[in-house]
Structures are given as C-alpha cells and as structure tokens.
Amino acid sequence: MNNEQRRARQEKIRNFSIIAHIDHGKSTLADRILEQTGALTEREMKEQTLDAMDLERERGITIKLNAVQLTYTAKDGEEYIFHLIDTPGHVDFTYEVSRSLAACEGALLIVDAAQGIEAQTLANVYLALDNDLEILPVINKIDLPSAEPERVKKEVEDVIGLDASDAVLASAKNGIGIGEILEQVVEKVPAPTGDPEGPLKALIFDSLYDSYRGVVAYIRIVEGTVKPGQKIRMMATGKEFEVTEIGVFTPKAEKRDELTVGDVGFLSASIKNVGDTRVGDTITSAGNPASEPLPGYRKMNPMVYCGLYPVDTNEYNDLREALERLELNDASLQYEPETSQALGFGFRCGFLGLLHMEIIQERIEREFGITLITTAPSVIYNVTLTNGEELKVDNPANMPDAQKIEHVEEPYVKAKVMVPNDYVGAVMELCQGKRGIFIDMQYLDENRVQIVYEIPLSEIVYDFFDQLKSSTKGYASFDYELIGYKQSKLVKMDILLNSETVDALSVIVHRDSAYERGKIIVEKLKELIPRQQFEVPIQASIGQKIIARSTIKAMRKNVLAKCYGGDISRKRKLLEKQKEGKKRMKSVGSVEVPQEAFMAVLRMDD
Numbered sequence: 001m002n003n004e005q006r007r008a009r010q011e012k013i014r015n016f017s018i019i020a021h022i023d024h025g026k027s028t029l030a031d032r033i034l035e036q037t038g039a040l041t042e043r044e045m046k047e048q049t050l051d052a053m054d055l056e057r058e059r060g061i062t063i064k065l066n067a068v069q070l071t072y073t074a075k076d077g078e079e080y081i082f083h084l085i086d087t088p089g090h091v092d093f094t095y096e097v098s099r100s101l102a103a104c105e106g107a108l109l110i111v112d113a114a115q116g117i118e119a120q121t122l123a124n125v126y127l128a129l130d131n132d133l134e135i136l137p138v139i140n141k142i143d144l145p146s147a148e149p150e151r152v153k154k155e156v157e158d159v160i161g162l163d164a165s166d167a168v169l170a171s172a173k174n175g176i177g178i179g180e181i182l183e184q185v186v187e188k189v190p191a192p193t194g195d196p197e198g199p200l201k202a203l204i205f206d207s208l209y210d211s212y213r214g215v216v217a218y219i220r221i222v223e224g225t226v227k228p229g230q231k232i233r234m235m236a237t238g239k240e241f242e243v244t245e246i247g248v249f250t251p252k253a254e255k256r257d258e259l260t261v262g263d264v265g266f267l268s269a270s271i272k273n274v275g276d277t278r279v280g281d282t283i284t285s286a287g288n289p290a291s292e293p294l295p296g297y298r299k300m301n302p303m304v305y306c307g308l309y310p311v312d313t314n315e316y317n318d319l320r321e322a323l324e325r326l327e328l329n330d331a332s333l334q335y336e337p338e339t340s341q342a343l344g345f346g347f348r349c350g351f352l353g354l355l356h357m358e359i360i361q362e363r364i365e366r367e368f369g370i371t372l373i374t375t376a377p378s379v380i381y382n383v384t385l386t387n388g389e390e391l392k393v394d395n396p397a398n399m400p401d402a403q404k405i406e407h408v409e410e411p412y413v414k415a416k417v418m419v420p421n422d423y424v425g426a427v428m429e430l431c432q433g434k435r436g437i438f439i440d441m442q443y444l445d446e447n448r449v450q451i452v453y454e455i456p457l458s459e460i461v462y463d464f465f466d467q468l469k470s471s472t473k474g475y476a477s478f479d480y481e482l483i484g485y486k487q488s489k490l491v492k493m494d495i496l497l498n499s500e501t502v503d504a505l506s507v508i509v510h511r512d513s514a515y516e517r518g519k520i521i522v523e524k525l526k527e528l529i530p531r532q533q534f535e536v537p538i539q540a541s542i543g544q545k546i547i548a549r550s551t552i553k554a555m556r557k558n559v560l561a562k563c564y565g566g567d568i569s570r571k572r573k574l575l576e577k578q579k580e581g582k583k584r585m586k587s588v589g590s591v592e593v594p595q596e597a598f599m600a601v602l603r604m605d606d
C-alpha cells in the first residue's frame, strides 16, 4: 500500500469498545455484532465468542481483552473496517480497561433497561471520557417486561450528562437494534487521525503468551506503519526486538504484510516474557524512534497479597512452575518464595485485587492440579519505625513489634455504592462498621442513591462485597479506586494453637476492635478445627497479652462408632468424606488445621 491508499483506508476505520456494568449484556451484544458482520457463522458462534478462557465462561465475566477486525457495508454503500475491542468489566482490571479504551475513538455504552445505571457503568464512562471517546448510549434488554427504556434514557442524561435522545433501544438477546448500532458507529465514531509515514507509535493494550510464537502483543497503531522484519523498541524498557509476524483477528488470527494507522491487531517478535510487553507501553521503530511515547503508561502494582502453599509439600516445585507459567501470561502477577513456620515452603503472591487473586488460585488448582492452602489476603502497610526507618509490610506475620513502631499507614479507597432508597440505611451501617468515612450521597432519581465513602482497603478485602450483597438483597452495585495512605491505629494480632503462634494466622486489626475480633476469631477456629486426640487451647494475643481464648475439646469416640455396626456402604461413605476433608488439612505443630481456618480471620459476619 502507498500512503494515499493508507490514508483513504484510514477514513473507513472505526475503532470502538463496548462498556457496561457486569451482566448488562456486553458479551451478548458483541456476539450479535460478530454475527451481523458475518465474522462468525452461527455454528462458530457457539464455540467461539470474545470470551475465550474456560474460567471466564463459567464465571460469566470477561477477564482478558480481545480485538476483532470486522468489515461492515453501511447503508451508504461503503465498506467500513471495524475494530471491536473487548474490555474486562471488573474493578481489578481498571487499568487494562483504560488502556484498551485508549486504543479506540468510540465506545458503546450498554445500560440494562431494567436495571439502569450501576456503579461500573459510571466508572467505565469516566474512563471513556478520560480517553476522549465518543460515547454512544445503547439501552439493552428492552424485551424484558420490567424494561423502562424511557426512564433509563433520562437517567443517562441526568446522571451522566450524555445526550441520550439518539440512544438505540436494543435487545442483544433478540437481535433488535443491532443494525442501528452499527450505523451509529459509522456515523458518530471518528476515524483515526495520525500519519502513516510518521515514526511508529503502537500502543500495547494487552499481551499473552503463546507457546509457538512467544509473547503476542495486542496493539493499536497510532502513528506510522509496522512490517515484519522491522526492528522495534519498547519505549518503557528500551528493549529491542525484530518483528516476526503481524496480523489481525477476524476473529481467527490472520497474517498481514503491514499494520498502519488505525489498525488494531497482533505483533510477535520472539519475545520470551510478557513483562517485556507491558500494557500501556509504546512500541516504536528502533531505526526511526518516536521522540515521545504515547501518554498514560503506568506500571501496575499489586494491591492485595496472600501466601500460597501446597498442601502436599512435595508439590512445591510444581507450584513454582505453575506460577512461572502463569506469569508468562500475566505481567501483573507477582510472587516470591516465602516460608511459614506453620505451612512450610510456599510463595507470597501479589495481585491487582481480590478477583485477580481468586482467578490465579483457581487456575493453579485446575490447570496444574495442585491443591493449595491460601492464607488470608492482606494489603501493604507503610510502617515507620521509632528509629525513623520505613518499611512496607505485605504479610502480617512480618509486622515488627509494637514497641518499635512509630506509626502505621494503610491504603484507603473511595468506594461508590449505588442502591435503591430502601437500603441506604443498611449500606451506611455497613460502611460505618468498616471504619468508613462518609463523603457524599446523591439521588440518581426518585428511587436510587449513590453513596460515597472512604474505607480502608483492608476492610474491603475482608468480606465487604459479600456483606454488601446480603444486606441489600443483591441490589447494590459497587466500585472503588485507591486514593492513598492514611495513618491508622493498627496492631498485629497473633493466634496461638496449643500455645504455639501460627504465623499464617496473624492479622492486622484496628486497636479499637481488636478484642471483639479476637473473640470472634477464636470461636470461629474452634468450630473449624476438628477435635484432635488431645485438648487444644486457642488464643489470640497482642504482643504478650492474651486477649481471647477458647478450647477444642479432645476427641472421645471414633467416628465409625456412629455407624451402629451394620451398614458398610454408609461406613465407606464416611471414610471417603474424611479423606476428602483430609486433603486440605495441614499439620501445624501437632494440630491438623483445615483450609477454612486460614480464611476464618477474615469472616466477621456472624
């Protein structure tokens, strides 16, 4: 292609994403768009959608981004090139959402016609506005009997301040409104600007590890043109590579001879580690480098840490290999070896958030067949010692002695909760109980309210989300962002089993609630740890001081004694059950402790 052809083609490109609150119908609409543009036949639809990973399908959430090139013949008779870029919908991946939006000029904003605007609708709209995108509202699920499209339109105008007069009324499920959406994309989403002859600037908005190609970077070309054989440079790390393959997803991967301004596709260059293709980084040409990278690159730091230990100590090396493999695909996963007196050899791992943590744990168990003991998640505390030294502590067990500490700071988030009127009291009570500081309350319409609190991240990491859901019957939606560190009166609480401190059970708690928490934790542990052959005292202590205690009585009878002799199948079942239970037990000193016990320090609900 010459530059004139490239420029003409550029005029016909439309790059857009779909943004929505979870379950408002993003994936369903994406599928419909693929179908209508002929990218997939119906049979293929069943097998292949934008959400690729198994886990994703099961959980019904989008984890990894993807980008598809589609051709669409519009009513004006012209053929357009669409790049539909998928975004993950969860707060843990906000940065990835933001980078994939940076690869677009427009976004379809899907709002459920029955639910209206939810917390992540707003969070995503702000990200889209930050990236100067043209936002096209779509009111989805108008087929539902409870749909109130006019009310939701008004909400979009009042709450977000977008003109919703042209909002498409759609049903992704029944294929209503899809044509209209595609026409609006052509009319309203601007074509990419940029000089195909300029020095190369390609935004990396995702990457993954492929065992044949090495790392595959998902890129959007903002300036210039890239071809196979070209020498490229990653602007954040300075590393250089030679391009081996470029192409687009249709959604099958198809090779191309070049990618130029506005194109969205993949690039591989014998890169071994996804850490070299960081999301948000700019790829330039090594021979004719751009003077400035694209704006907004940010290194991602984990927010939540926990210990991962194999139940079977022989699986330590397998666990290391599993983490190495997962790291290839996930630059935001961090880990380092850690030893616990209670649990032996394992790893301290850092995650972007709770969902990210659960996904990694589940993948290790499922894809690598390793049974894990996981310790309660912790945030990073900034500790200033009396001698002026500053520490970052990501494991409660490593918190220095209280006498040596001058003060401790913990991360705070701004939490936005949206609920129907009736639950305002319940939400405020919950936030207050989590040491929340009230910031703001706004009525979205007659019946819905947005409540804003500043809350310590550690309280969110504990079961905030579950409690929010149960206290609002599932009607609340929730979103948060980190706002920085604040000083708090925090202390380390140790748990002793049989008079021995179990390092993996230590927690950091607020001084004012330490006694209460200590009492609940020892009672919880008493329930969870099965009786042993001997009596086991459980104690909670702060420093040398015991603040709560309880005792697990010694086991009296053999379990089989319950089976009144006769029924062999019943007996077998019981033994099987015991064996199952055994799997996730860890001997701590002389006491057998089940997995649930390590999480018990989090559950404060009952």
Ligand SMILES: Nc1nc2c(ncn2[C@@H]2O[C@H](COP(=O)(O)OP(=O)(O)OP(=O)(O)O)[C@@H](O)[C@H]2O)c(=O)[nH]1
Residues within 6 Å of the ligand: 020, 021, 022, 023, 024, 025, 026, 027, 028, 029, 060, 061, 062, 089, 140, 141, 142, 143, 144, 170, 171, 172, 173, 174
């Ligand atoms: N009645 C009705 N249901 C719909 C419509 N569109 C989607 N759904 C249903 O809503 C649920 C959620 O749809 P998804 O497309 O998976 O939602 P999503 O926004 O992609 O969810 P995440 O991937 O978690 O962000 C599914 O059960 C869909 O079948 C619609 O137009 N009408």
